[in-house]
Amino acid sequence: MPEPDNRHVVTLEINGTRKTVAVEARKLLVHLIREDLGLTGTHVGCDTSQCGACTVEIDGLAIKSCTVLAVMADGASITTIEGLTDIGAELSPVQAAFHEHHALQCGFCTPGMVMSVRQLLRDQPNPSEHDIRHGLAGNICRCTGYHNIVRAIESLASKGDQP
């Protein structure tokens, strides 16, 4: 059973700020982000690493944060959806394209989707529709039928902007 001395100290950088928290060994990174750091934009949509709603960037790579134990993130630099926009600031290009193309409805999958799309565009700045659809294989959206998500990504292809 979790006693205070069974906790592990994790130090990480989250959205540019250094944080230190003590966690149970079994705690997943997504729960550290949501519960210990209060960043609830990262969502839990399944329990088998299928849906991608919990996708964040760890040291610059989009990763499902339910596949990582919190203790494994010690020393890592993490960006969540909250790290992409300051309050009142303009949306990042991927976020703005999602708004422009109505690529979100209920919004639950959106943060994870945005983080995955950023990775997709880093890997393939000029993706074909096939590349886009294949590249979204790790994220489930139940509302949009993906149609407008694909349109949003196409609008960003080869724009040369940082996603």
Add this chain to the structure above:
Amino acid sequence: MNDTTAIRLIGQPLKRQEDFKFLAGKGRYVDDVRLPGMLHMAVLRSPHAHAKIRNVDLSAAKVAPGVRLVLSGKALAGKIGPIVPNWVIPGSKVPFRPVVATDCVRFVGECVALVVAETLAEAYDAVGRIEVEYDVLPAVIDEEVAIREGAPQLHDNVPGNITTIYKVRGGDYQNAARAADHVIGLRVVNNRLIPTCMETRAIVASPEPDGTLTVYIGSQVPHMHRRWIAETVGIPEHQLRVVAPDIGGGFGAKMHLYPEDLLCPYLARELDAPVKWWESRSESHQSTSHGRAHTENIEVAFRNDGKILGLKVETLGNVGAYLSNMASGGPTVNTVNFGTGTYKIDDYEAISRVVVTNTVPVDAYRGYGRPEGAYIAERAIDAVARHLKLDQVDVRRKNFVQPAEFPYRPYGSTGVMYDSGNYQGLLDKALAAFDYEGRRSECQALRGSGIYRGIGVAAYTHMCGMAPSRRLAMSGFDRGGWESARVSIDSSGRATIYSGSMSQGQGHITSLSQIAADVLQIPIEDIDIVQGDTRQVQAGHGTFNSRSMAVGGSSVHVSSQRIVAKAKKIAAGMLEVDEKDVSYSAGAFSVPGTDIAPVTFPKVARMAYVGHKLPDGVAPGLDETVFYDPTGMGSPSGVHLAYVEVDPETGIVDILDYVAVDDVGTLINPRLAAGQIHGGVVQGIAQALYEEVSYDPDNGQLLTGSLLDYAVPRAEHVPNIRSLFQQTASPTNPIGVKGIGESGSIAAPPCMVHAVLDALSPFGIKHLDMPLTPPRVWAAVQQARMGAAQ
């Protein structure tokens, strides 16, 4: 004077105002609610489909770390519950459903015991320490098996496992069958689905210092949940506040009363602390309602020229172990009433049986009954075309209800009336966009080289926004058909609108603002929409049955009209003219033909609140509430076409094109409307090609117990959707709008099945049941080839 509408936002493809919080990660869903001292509930669920509970040993769980309370069903019996359905078709036998099982479990996933602990991890740990002894009983999963003699019986008061028998009849089917050149039969399965909102269910119940209780729940129907929780837990309704924050998809699954909705409020009051429950995805597969799960036997009588004379339907609707919230209405009123679809079939006979089985309860899922009804009509007409080797388009054209026949009552029905439509127009538009003739030739040409392409067609209509209230009593629906809206103008002339509708992603903040702006003639930026809080919103029924624009939107429209009417009276007083001489447009009250300076809406609003100069008989304030009860229901319709290629060696279906032409009456926002079609069509494609809940037929184990096993489509599994519209205004509401949310999931399943069957027609394959997975298609091709070789 006539008012003009300088501000005209209805029909504009505005971008959504609500996007920014979601894109920035600032959406607030129930799982994001964190309260001081909040405890966590976890539920022990039955591992058996059918068993007697011999003993529940809670002792080890009670002493586990962090545990505050452990209860079995026996401890709750008589204190809360039972769970009763909200829609009970007259004559139904309603099984007794305790909140937590006491003596018997009837499906894998049924609540058996619960733990409340200080953390969720501790609650899960303690659930693992509860010991239950069961005597396993034989289980029945399939609706056809469940009604056979000797089948395991679920409830003493439901003999033969049939809760409800519902009949519909018009004309004389037997006479039609005698007059017909052909009568063919068809058995179709409407596969069981899991709605799969990306946000699972969650609930937080929090006792307030003033003795009231606040319940945060992702509810499509917040005021209905307030009533149900109040009545089932025993809390005065006015002391219960239901807050529905942002909802991560609903699709019908979040409009029912579930055990956890009752447990958290009860436990929060018992423990005097906030209690939260969050549903894991795998838990969701066995605790949140499923959809569809029908078997239909169809008989269709027709002439040599393809004219259908009569249709006979026998529906078996599998509703799982208990009658969930609306369960007796789905396979009955919502399905067989619509069995003739867009076709003029005067002689119609249908019987529906609602069947209990040892499975997760089945209830509303996007379309609820109308997809099943449309599937009956469409599979029937497709079978007629196939049987006569006639073109599937020609046969539909021959049987369509004609534009001059609206309002149309199919088979002389008293309950069903299609208010308006133009099916030929939809079909023509779809064929042109699709290049039907060109593709028909292409299919033929490619078959010679072993490429199997096919075209699918499906037409649908249905009725949205169940109303008027007085009609709902007849079908045993224990709620009204109205929706409420309050338009409150502040002293600066800005509007706050309290709407009883409840968005789960549809974009009501934007679409309802468009409706209000057109009437109020004020900038859309000056309008705020409030939903999902029973303490703020006066009353409501919520969002389901594609009712929010037609009923909720109309209530906003009418209450906005009342604001303008009162404001005009006040303006006339300020202008010192007769009210009938005042004209209103773009936020200014003017007196045309005079040089009197206009007075603005904000100035009138200020006058309404200071009350310094109001005409006699006009009370201060500018605040109107409307309970809008429609006179009838609008009927959306549509024609969808799909183009597929089937690989006979792998069974893989590749979707090459999909065209949807939908008539939703007046389009409020074409951008959002197309989004509803995209999402609905993909859920329909998912039913046709990928998704199916599987149970082990011998022991009732749920085999599709997680998202690893249940095939929700990814982006690469679905095509682009070409969404087009036709606008035939509904005469049943002041805006002319019809529902749209369910259209895609109604049209797409038959459309996809027909496309695949068309591609497989060279093999002589006439019918396959959904989902048309590669193994199923491949096996059918293999079987056809073996048959041909013999």
